[in-house]
Amino acid sequence: MHNLYALIVGINNYHPDLNIPPLSGCINDALDFRSYLEKIFPEERRNIVQLLGKEATRKGVIETFKTHLIDNKAIQKGDIVLFYFSGHGSFMNTAPEFYQFDATGKDETLVLYDSRLPGNYDLADKEIALLLNKIPKETDIVVIVDACHSGSITRALADSYSLGRAKFASSQRTARPLNKYLSLDDELNYEKMAEKGKLNIPETRHLVMSACSRDEVAYERGDKPTAMFTDALLGCLNEEGELPPAYSQVFEHVYALLRRRAQRQTPQLKVYNGFNPDARFLGELLPGKQPFYKVVYERDRGMWTINCGAINGLRNDTASMKSTAVKIYFPEGDTLVVPLVAVGLNKSELPDLKLKDKNKLYAASIELPPIISIQVEGSEENIAEWTTLVSSKPGNRIFFFSPENKDGADYTLSFHEEGYIVLLNEQNDIVHGVETITPATMEYMFSSCKQVCDWHQFQTIENHAMTNDDFQKTFKTNFEIEVLTDPNSDTWQSIVEETTCCLIPGKEYRRKINVTNNTDSTWYASVYFLSSRYGLSLRTSEGSAELMKGKVLPGLDRTGRLGITSGDHETLRFKLLISKTPFQDYTIPKLNDLEPEVIAPAALNLVGNFMGDFPDDSLDQEWYVKTITINLLSAVGNVGPQESYELGELSISSHPEFSASVGISDIDSKRKDINSAGVLRQVLKAKGLEVIDVRGEVDPAGPLLGIITLSGLGDTKALKDEPLVLKLRNESVSNNKGMMAVTLVDGIIVPLAIGEEENGHTRFEINALPDDQTAEKSKNLIRAVWFCLVKVVTGINLSRLRNVDFIDGIMKYRDGEAKIPPGEKALVVIHGIIGDTKGQAACMQSLIERKQYDLLLAYDYENLNLPIEKIAEDFMKQLGKAGAGKENRRIDIVAHSMGGLVSRYMIEYIKEADGWVTKLYMFGTPNGGSAFGMIPVWRNRMQVMLTLAANVSKIWAAGLSSLLSAINYGLSATQEFTNTLQQMNEDSKFYKDLNGKAANFKLADYHIIAGNQHAYVPEDQAWYNRLMENIELQVGEWVYWKKDNDIAVAVESIEKVPEDRQSTSKTVGCHHLNYFEAPASVNYFKSLKDSEENA
Known part of the structure; x- marks a missing residue:
């Protein structure tokens, strides 16, 4: 019997000197996976070493890998050697010498506990390749990686399955020198290989299961501390059964689940140098699937090909070709597993097989992921009969779920007690069904399921090698x-x-x-x-x-x-x-x-499955x-110079120059066939927003008519000068609610208009439609755009000061009154004109861990309703109640945007607070005023903030409803503006007083951080450019000021404090909503704190 030798690594929190966001589920996942191994391997056959948290240093992981998995004399032929990692993944620029192996010029890396400290590097894919190559031969090597960008690592909150934090750490941008890669000996040393002109990445027989593809991120679950990938993996492995499933079966299960739960996370299964994916998971071989295809050597082209191509369901993107396992069967019983080299329509090219007999036809099979997943419901007897039928169908690319795995299904096949079988789609609409339950009707329904699968397969055919x-x-x-x-x-x-x-x-x-x-x-x-x-x-x-x-x-x-x-x-x-x-x-x-x-x-009409030989063609890519x-949609009305439209609570006014047909449709009924509104609804729900049914009060169990489609668009440019006006009668945006019109364009959430109060109703003004973004789209004369009206379903928290704790790396507000114990140094965070303190507080964790502060507090307040002076008074009273200014209690403040004005007023003008604050760090504070006091500018800038919050900022993602509610304060009246916004005008009395002679004497030191969006370098520049194009379309070119700005405030305003105030200033590359995420801003703040500590 074989033995198991495993190294398990899990990291939640990284070195406190590093600005790496913590994760919550990695150690749990590592321990859960260990528990599974202990369940299936008896104690005498398992040898498991784990490195968790601080133990998982770069040196610790490498040395343990060597001693436990490489130099371990107990490892014998046939044993299983397993490496499991759960933590942050990333990528970095590779050494130029490796460009010949990877045109992307990137290393995929595992971020270890201290690997970002000076002098250290992440563990790169090319280093892992060296380690795997030293493991004793003739062992089964398995690598499982639950991290971002892990697709080729060895070679290179609302609902129960809502997405939590992405397991991704920002990339290291500097190229890594060749001599800084791990060296195991003179033979496995990349620098020496290059000197001899023999640079090569060693290949080893092994299997890799990873959480996502090379260009994706892996997510944690939002509802409990575990990763989506490991949760799905262990869910499959822990199912009851006589034997553990095959690797390929495990992969199919995980793939189907994650495809539904996390649309942007695609798990990967890759085999190298003949590893058999039909082997039982961490066990011996299982009977292989029936061979189907033929492998032949084409002498005229000098290549080996298999008669299977894109028409048969193969993909020709590079990652898919490398990960697709073609298994070739030999008469002696041996098998050979190889990847694809190229994919044509009918056949595909294989690597040089080095087979002596080139005249022979070799049987082959191909492991491909499932195309659709179907949940099966019914009696145990019905399910057992169905399972037997499915097992008799070779080449089936449908993954059938048991009732316990309901969440992952694209379709449901239901055996009803009344005696019929029916196939339902995701919206529970009938696809097809048949009366009575017999072997013949089961065969018929399998043919129907296969038809749906074949339809999806053909729908997705694409040549990824040609744009x-x-x-x-x-x-x-x-x-x-x-x-x-x-x-x-x-x-x-x-x-x-x-x-x-x-x-x-x-x-x-x-x-x-x-x-x-x-x-x-x-x-x-x-x-x-x-x-x-x-x-x-x-x-x-x-x-x-x-x-x-x-x-x-x-x-x-x-x-x-x-x-x-x-x-x-x-x-x-x-x-x-x-x-x-x-x-x-x-x-x-x-x-x-x-x-x-x-x-x-x-x-x-029973139709059998034809499976025959294919004639040989010359390969052509x-x-x-x-x-x-x-998409055809029933028109319910029109808008134009003489036409308006009404339905229920909705009205769309006539327009002198613009015209369109109007369609109103159900957001839940087959939405994947019309547009991505269903996806948008799920995303917005997690952000505290709800799609509005335009009819008003309706049956909650009935259809939700929430999609408004405008088709056959006329002159959309006319909207720039005179907007298209929509109204919702009897829907008020008062009472801390907010509303907006929003759509989804190329995966980017685009607010089209923000709702404004008008005589108890809500008014939306649309000045631009996404249809006009590109010249290519303008050529299409039949044009359409869809959008939804959404409202806030969660309110804003009341003003309060709270202590903040970090429990297992997760930021939590403490219940009860805030307290500052005697003699302790406190850091207080205060947010700006919109939002809350959650993101700011989470960013301060390392300062608490490094004991630069004894405790952290957060002040949230109702902004926009009160004058800034009143907010400052409340801030002072709550700090005083907590103990500020007494018994050597010291305070520093980190303020965002308007929070800096509140803090400055308290420090400079409220007598009771004189001397309380030592340092004030202001991020994006408009010290010289802003144009927020003008409603049109406010509306435009807030629309920008909404777009950025919905798409870019992780900190703001869950707080979109709070942001929209706050914006609603500024638009709740058309004749008079709020006190706070009036004060934001640079000519207001507030600014004249604030920047005059201070009343207090013991002022704090001011440190100003000013964001410049022109200097901001995002991770995905192309996607960010598309986002900014959508913003420019909606609000005009003001966002591209010639002045330096953080999108919301000009840099010169942020830096404008009176000369008699003690201050420093630094401009960094970021925008108004990512001061506490952008590396440039966060790193500068950290360096500032380090220099103060060392002074």
Whole structure:
């Protein structure tokens, strides 16, 4: 029997000198995983060493790896060697010598407890490769990494599954010298390899399971201290069963769960140098799946290929090709596992197999992740029969869930007591069903499930190796759908990308499909149609038809019609497959629509699964797939020069120049087919916001009509001077509530308008629509935009001073009255004109851990309702009640934005507080005033703040509702503005008094941190640029002042304090909402505190 040798590492909190955000679940995960190992391995067969928290230093991990997993003489052939890591992952610029192995120029790294201290480095993928190579041969090496950017590491809060903190530490930007990588001996030394001209990353037979792909982040759960990945992994492993599942089965389970729970986290399974993924998890071999494909050597091209390609479901992005395991079977019983080199439409290239017999055909199978997941409900007997049926279907790419795993399912297959079987989608709408439960009807429903799976597989075919620009340069081919919008004038409008059209119910429109070859070459092409009822059909008369210049593809000379067959919406997809060489597409199934009803057994149309040989083709990667999606929505009205629209509580006013058709739809019904509103709703719910049903009070269990779609847009530029006005009657934004119109564009949350009070109603003014962002979109004459109206469902906390504690790395406010014990030094954080202190307080953890302060307090207050002087008085009273100014109790203050004005007024003008504060650190405080006192500027800047808070700032993510509520104070009246905002005007009496002669004598030292958004360098520059483009579209070019600014306040205003105040100033690269996250700001503050301590 084999033995287990495991090294388990878990890190929640990092070295206090490092500004690395803490995690909450890593040590729990490490201990839980150890418990699982202790359950499946008896004591005499397990050898486990764990390094937790401070033990997991760079030196400690490397040395323990050597002694326990490399130099351990007890390790024998067939034993399992396991390395498990849970903590922060990151990346850094690799040594230039490694560019030949990785074009990204990055190392994927594990962040160890002290690896960011001067002189240290994270543990890089290339170092792990060295360590694995020294493990005794003929052992089964398994690596499990629950961290960000872990896809190729060895080679390189609301709901129960809401996302918590991302397990990512900011990257180290400086390239790592080659001589700073780990060296194990003269042979495994990268510097010496390079000197000899033999630089290479060693390869070892092993398997890796990681939490996410190379360019993704891994998340913790928001509701309990554990990671999404490890939680799903242990959930699978701890299920009851006679034997643990295979690695591949475990992966399928985790993949299906995380795909549903964390849309941006894709777990990875990778095998290297022949490791068998069909082996039982940490155990011996299991019977492999039935071989299906053929591997052959093509002499004319000098390559090994397998008759499986993109049409069969393979992906050709680099990560997928490297991680796809092709298992080749030999007559002697041996197997060989290799990755893919290239993927064509029908076949794929394999590495040089070094096989002597190149005339032989070799059987092969391919491990691929599931395409969809289906929960199965019913009696134990029904589920057992279904499980037996599914196990008899080789090549099945559906992951079926038991009832206990309900959360991860895309669909539900239900065996009802009344005696019928029905397949439901996520919204519990019927996909298809059949009466009676018999072996024949079960076979039929499996065919229906497989049809849904095949439909999804074909829908996702894409050539990741070719961009749309490359497609145009290579093929010079146009693909468009033309719609006859005006029969009288024979006017056709062109659709070249996804769009939404609001159609008059019952009316159909003629359409044409055009594919035009603008070269003298001959291409091969097919056009397919995918219906929203899982139908798939060929629109050209034959597959892989010749497409010549000036010629129409056979079958496309006929026109068709667009219309809604039933319900209020329909989604149509047209997909073009095009290649330089002929391709075989008979493996693409032709699927009839699944009627959304339960049919009688007499109507069954059982179709068997065809699995045969494929003819050999020459491999060709110059192919492309382009999809045009048309969302059809029933139009319920129009707006324009003479037209307005009303439904329930909603009204949309007429507009002298702008016009559009209006569609109102249910946010829950098949939203994935229309737009991403369902995703937006989930994200906003976690931020304390709720989508409004425009009808007013409705049945909570019924549909939520919350999506407003404007289609066939007229002159959207006219909105800049005269906005489109929407009103919600009987919906007031008073009582600390806030409302806004919001949409989702390319994954970016875009506020379109902030609700304002108007005679007991709420008014929204939309000055721009996201449709006009790019020139490409403006070419599409059938244009549409959707948005929702949302409101705050949580209120603002009352003014209060609280002690702050850090328990297991998690910041918590202490209940009861705040206290400052005698003789102790306290740090107090106070927020700005919007928000709360949660993010600021969390950033101060290292100061408490390093004993630079004895305790931390946080002051939250109702901003905007009171004059700043009154807020300062309340601040002073609560500090005094806590003990400030008595018995040598010392105070420093960290203030954000307007919190600095509150603190300054208390320090300089309230007599009772004279001498209480030693140092005041002001982040983004408008010491010289701002333009906040003008309503139009306030509205624009707050819209920017909303966009940044929703998309960029981790600290503000959960507090979006508080931010919107605070903004509502500033817009709650049209004739008079709040006291606080009036005072923010640079010419106000408040500023004249504040910057005059101070009344008190014992003033604090002031340290000013001014953010400059022009100098800010985000992690993802391209995404940040798109975000700023959306902001500019909504509020204009003011955000790109020529002056240095933090988006909300000019730098010169932040730095403007009277000369007689003792102050220092520093400008850093950040914006107004990430002072306590941006490395430049946080690191400067830390260095400031360190210099004070050493002075």
